Amino acid sequence: MNERWREIGDRVYVRRHRSFDLNVGLVVGDDHCLVIDTRMSHREAADLIEAIRTVTSSPWTVVNSHAHFDHCFGNALFRPAEIWGHVRCAEEIEDYGEQQRAAVIGRLPEARRKEVEEVSITAPDQTFTTAATLDVGGRTVHLRHFGLGHSSNDVVTHVPDAGVVFAGDLVEEGAPPAFSDSYPIDWPVTTAAMLAELTGDVIVPGHGRVVDRAFAEEQRAELAEVADLARRAHVEGLRGLVHAFPYPEDVTHQVIERAFLQLDAQLT
Ligand SMILES: [Zn+2]
Numbered sequence: 001m002n003e004r005w006r007e008i009g010d011r012v013y014v015r016r017h018r019s020f021d022l023n024v025g026l027v028v029g030d031d032h033c034l035v036i037d038t039r040m041s042h043r044e045a046a047d048l049i050e051a052i053r054t055v056t057s058s059p060w061t062v063v064n065s066h067a068h069f070d071h072c073f074g075n076a077l078f079r080p081a082e083i084w085g086h087v088r089c090a091e092e093i094e095d096y097g098e099q100q101r102a103a104v105i106g107r108l109p110e111a112r113r114k115e116v117e118e119v120s121i122t123a124p125d126q127t128f129t130t131a132a133t134l135d136v137g138g139r140t141v142h143l144r145h146f147g148l149g150h151s152s153n154d155v156v157t158h159v160p161d162a163g164v165v166f167a168g169d170l171v172e173e174g175a176p177p178a179f180s181d182s183y184p185i186d187w188p189v190t191t192a193a194m195l196a197e198l199t200g201d202v203i204v205p206g207h208g209r210v211v212d213r214a215f216a217e218e219q220r221a222e223l224a225e226v227a228d229l230a231r232r233a234h235v236e237g238l239r240g241l242v243h244a245f246p247y248p249e250d251v252t253h254q255v256i257e258r259a260f261l262q263l264d265a266q267l268t
Contacts, residue, residue, distance in 0.1 A: 009162025037206075065166065086155050154169065176246075177219070226247075227259070
């Protein structure tokens with residue numbers, strides 16, 4: 001895996017990183033660019049900025065696909081530019097960013113902890129609830145929120161003139177979707193809305209290789225099956241169904257925990 005930019009549409013790039021297998025997007029217009037996600041620390045963001053400067057010297061706007069650390073803890077280095085995000089993304093970073101930092105530090109190997117300790121946690125300053133449109137140096141880019149899914153605040157970035165969709169972690173390649181903050185009952189419906197409304201066959205997941213519409217559709221179908229299994233398990237118990245899920249058991253347990261909270265109406 002190299003960390004060079006790959007052009008996946010006219011002046012639309014993706015950079016896939018070894019760290020967390022994270023994808024960052026870059027949309028380049030005439031005198032402006034858009035950066036999709038900022039990586040997990042100042043160190044990683046500095047590396048990203050250096051890479052952006054090999055492509056364009058234009059000023060940037062930033063969008064966070066959601067409030068998880070691996071996508072937004074690099075934000076501070078992109079200031080004072082505008083950082084866009086869902087309104088709940090900003091709230092979550094402001095209210096729970098420190099909690100997230102503590103959890104991440106607990107999981108990281110010793111050598112990387114300092115990197116997260118030094119992060120100045122920075123929330124988006126430009127927020128929206130369902131849709132926003134940006135002018136990126138003459139190019140129209142749509143930011144959309146289609147509902148609950150991988151998180152409460154997933155933002156999809158659509159570049160219609162290039163047929164590219166940056167799906168954030170609503171779509172995941174190379175690993176099962178991540179359910180820890182998810183809404184498993186809504187997720188397939190949200191992905192379906194995204195696929196129905198956005199044009200383009202190039203879909204960039206938050207992690208892993210760039211995929212096409214068929215891949216995203218297959219993942220939507222699997223998520224729908226998973227939601228159905230979770231609904232059944234809520235009634236019948238999990239024991240007989242745990243192996244019917246398409247995931248390893250630890251992932252299944254995370255699905256169940258989140259789905260049951262939803263089905264018990266403890267999550268909004
Ligand atoms: Zn995430």
